[in-house]
Amino acid sequence: MRWLYVLITVVAGSIGDLLSAHGMASLGEQRHFRPAGIAGNLRFIFTHPAVLLGIAANAVSFVSFIGLLSVSELSFAVPVTALGYILRTVLAKIFLGELVNWKRWAGVVLVAVGVLLISV
């Protein structure tokens, strides 16, 4: 059961971030920190299908993570879901065409291993 929660938490969260990133990129660079700019961004977020789907997938991931915490220790749940860092990077490279050079790969692997270490 706990591996099902792990799978849903990691995969739904990664796909959610992928969809959100894809949707937000189509808005173009936002520098607005005025209320009118923020209102415009919120209108975009709540009407863009990919962003909404991304938020929904992240909500599923969040509830699944709570479920995981109810059947396992924090010291299992936190490091195992750090796999999400790797999966997000792989998905961003494949589907968003982001250029992941050796520094990014090394950085994200170090982060994932570091999360594993602080949780044991």
Add this chain to the structure above:
Amino acid sequence: MLSVETDHYILPVSRLRNRTTIAFIVVTNSAGNLLLALGTRSLPAFDVSSLASYLGLALMNGWILAGIAVLAVSMYAQLSMLTWSDLSYVVPMTASGYIFTAVLGHVFLNEGVSVIRWAGIGLISFGVLLVSETGPRTVHEPGGPAR
């Protein structure tokens, strides 16, 4: 007003803005999670089979509502950052939250930090440093149209 003027210029994507935004995302995320944790103390144990009634109780809890509000602000900041940053940049950069949490726990709560935990914090810090050197965007030009 500076904030009004900057909307009319294409500024170079500054390191300061990247770091400020990451710090804002991380701090609001940690604060939101802390509020949620405080709120769940007064709730029954989570059980998927009674998800609806659990959510009903949770949504009447002031701490949890405050936590959700703060997490929503954090999420908005992250979505905004994704309009000018790669996902493969933002995601590892937000892992600096682990460093923030560990240092706060050590300084303010006197939590003991084992050698292994310090090693983990060191690896995360080094990883975040490496990713920060790659710059926020590889997909499209700063100020240019979206892909």
